[in-house]
Amino acid sequence: MLRRDYLLRMIEEMSEAIGTFLGLRQQKKRTEILWALDEQYKRHFRLTSEMLNSLSIRDIIEMFRYGGIIEADRLQSAALLMKEEALVYMDNQERDIGLIRSIKSLHLFLYAALEGADRSLWNLEAQVSELESMVNGYQLPSETEKLLLRYEEERGRYDRAENALYRLTERSIIQPEEAREFYERLLKLSPEQLDKGGLPLNEVEEGLANLSRVKK
Numbered sequence: 001m002l003r004r005d006y007l008l009r010m011i012e013e014m015s016e017a018i019g020t021f022l023g024l025r026q027q028k029k030r031t032e033i034l035w036a037l038d039e040q041y042k043r044h045f046r047l048t049s050e051m052l053n054s055l056s057i058r059d060i061i062e063m064f065r066y067g068g069i070i071e072a073d074r075l076q077s078a079a080l081l082m083k084e085e086a087l088v089y090m091d092n093q094e095r096d097i098g099l100i101r102s103i104k105s106l107h108l109f110l111y112a113a114l115e116g117a118d119r120s121l122w123n124l125e126a127q128v129s130e131l132e133s134m135v136n137g138y139q140l141p142s143e144t145e146k147l148l149l150r151y152e153e154e155r156g157r158y159d160r161a162e163n164a165l166y167r168l169t170e171r172s173i174i175q176p177e178e179a180r181e182f183y184e185r186l187l188k189l190s191p192e193q194l195d196k197g198g199l200p201l202n203e204v205e206e207g208l209a210n211l212s213r214v215k216k
Helices: 002-026 030-045 049-054 057-063 072-091 095-114 124-134 142-155 158-170 176-187 191-196 201-215
Strands: none
Touching (some): 002 030, 030 072, 049 072, 057 095, 072 124, 095 124, 095 142, 142 176, 191 201
């Protein structure tokens, strides 16, 4: 109960802060917004931006494990601050710094989603879509790409899941057998479900056939 009350207070405070960030971005007040973001990091996660961004993605996730369970809503809240920070750097032509934060934020949002985060809390799906646009054209870390595959398949966007699968197989990150399992899962769905997910049955069968030819 206490942790739930804390989460509600954090959401209320961060919602107000996001409005402030937007105003500062429109006024191009880089220093002020970075300072305000740092205050939010310290207030809610007891870390500065510099400290958090110096950690590996795995270590960041472990920070949000409590009693063996990932606190997915707190994790996506940290991801939101990181995304806001990325936008500031990109607005100021500091693309390399912004890109690193964008990729980390995307990874955290995806991980939180797959750990059962409340997707309506920060409009998670819209956040992921925006971050995908921000990192478009750049190669994602393998673990982030794997999360993206799972996330898109879970959402029923099978065409986008297949795109992630292609990128993973091209880099030899997953083996043909894992790719085969993806298509076999899709074959258990109805043609209507596949059509809705952007990957018609004939394309699923074609993908599976292509894997068989590669194996031979």
